[in-house]
Amino acid sequence: MSVSHSLSAPHVLVVEDNAAFLDNLRELLDDAGYRVTGALSCREALERAEAGFDVALVDLRLPDGEGTELARELKEKVPESEVVLLTGFATVETAVAAVRAGACAYLMKPCAPSELLLTLEQAMRQVRLHAEKRELARRAQVTEKLAAVGSMTASLSHVIRNPLNAAALQLSMLERRVRRLSAEQQPQLLEPLLLVRDEIRRLDHTLEDFLQFARPRGFRPEPVEVKALLRRVVDFLAGQAEERQVRLELEGDGGATLPPLRGEEERLRQVLIHLTLNALEASPSGGLVRLSVSREAGLACIGVEDSGEGVPLELRERVFEPFFTTKEEGSGLGLSIVQAIVMQHGGSLEVVNAPSGGARFLLRLPLMS
Missing domain, CATH: 3.40.50.2300 (Response regulator)
Incomplete structure (x- = not known):
């Protein structure tokens, strides 16, 4: 508690x-x-x-x-x-x-009321002090994790990526040779081969998470049209939504009347794809994932809402921590990378529970004047 x-x-x-x-x-x-x-x-x-x-x-x-x-x-x-x-x-x-x-x-x-209120304020100072100590301890723990990631980055790049690339290349050559065999021989050989290929890709994605988190790129902002950005994300993930039997929709005009965002389209698309994929995974068959956008002063507020079980209150502060994950697989860096990209764009990201009970990620990004 x-x-x-x-x-x-x-x-x-x-x-x-x-x-x-x-x-x-x-x-x-x-x-x-x-x-x-x-x-x-x-x-x-x-x-x-x-x-x-x-x-x-x-x-x-x-x-x-x-x-x-x-x-x-x-x-x-x-x-x-x-x-x-x-x-x-x-x-x-x-x-x-x-x-x-x-x-x-x-x-x-x-x-006396004045004595009671003074005592309450003194008690609240202690409560705030407890909270500050807890936050400092959390930040110290995150800093230690970041330092560990930084020290591992160079080794990961050389020790793991090079042999991983070599294995992927040899596997690709083997796959081409297998596909030249008769149709009767292929299934028995392709099944384990494709399994190994998928595992190599998974390892490569995990390694990429580490490298991207430890070595953030420079920021080169350009005008990014909101509606086009959201439309590309929805179109790109339409097939995965169909496979999961989840409806994926873009609400309203998709920000057609908004000024452009100030940012890098490729990285913003990475943010929205990650949030939308999480939403699709959280939603049950027959569920709904909705992307929406509205204007808040000089900001575009983009919402990604799912029809899952939502995020418990005690986990909302932790979901953006490096290496924290509730999934059985994964590096636990996905949302940390997403938040880092958002902050580099001068924006903010938070998670709340939607009125329907699912999770709703709210992404606020500055608009060009």
């Missing part, structure tokens, strides 16, 4: 068995810009905590348990959160118990 760090207001879970006091707290915190979830008991609080929260305000005495024990359980459920205990019967023993339970603060009821 993770803390809810969205662009929305900070989320406060208030656990208080006095309904009138709970309503007062909710009103005060709503006015202060917090998003509030209320609970009247320990059991209800633990259920509400499943959705995540930033700070919990917990009454010390509840009808079905002690606030100190609940504080400990909430911290275990959402480790990067903070808990503030409230009580009308403060003693040295309860203060010590609050600290042991992992509470960051301890307030007497009734407390």
Whole structure:
């Protein structure tokens, strides 16, 4: 379970068995810009905590348990959160118990609104600090992976690609000789030969992912017509969509009225082909993959939407990480390369869940003025 760090207001879970006091707290915190979830008991609080929260305000005495024990359980459920205990019967023993339970603060009821809001802001600073530490750790891990890729690149290029090319050449010659044989002899020999050819191609594509990720090319932008770009992608993948029995469509006029994009058509086509192929793979037979485009100020917003199961919230931040993949095969670099190309174009890429329940990748790219 993770803390809810969205662009929305900070989320406060208030656990208080006095309904009138709970309503007062909710009103005060709503006015202060917090998003509030209320609970009247320990059991209800633990259920509400499943959705995540930033700070919990917990009454010390509840009808079905002690606030100190609940504080400990909430911290275990959402480790990067903070808990503030409230009580009308403060003693040295309860203060010590609050600290042991992992509470960051301890307030007497009734407390002044200014004191409560100040304590909440201090707790939110701790929550933000936890998030920053987690992000720094994630970036350090990504940096280590990138360094490893860079050090491997030269070796991969010489040690693997040269013999791989030689093997592909010899295999091509062997295939031509087999096809000169009688029709009865060919199937038995071609089946393993074609299997090896496909595996060599797969290895070559994986190697190309490594090389492209470690050695990004220079950027030479030119005007790129949006509609023509999207139309080429849809036409190119129409056959694969038909094989998978998935409908592939371009919504509306395909951006015919938009100014050109500023970029490299070949690389933008690579981005859209990769996103659309992922969408086709995620969609069940009889499903739909839709490409759409709209204008947002000086940007073209291109959407690639599938009818699959969507991307779980906890994975949305990770899908662009190098080497992260949920597939059994693949290098885990595809979306990292896609994001790098998009960023080089001065754009952005995010994944959300579509209203239909599938995944929707939103690609925003600058238009030429």
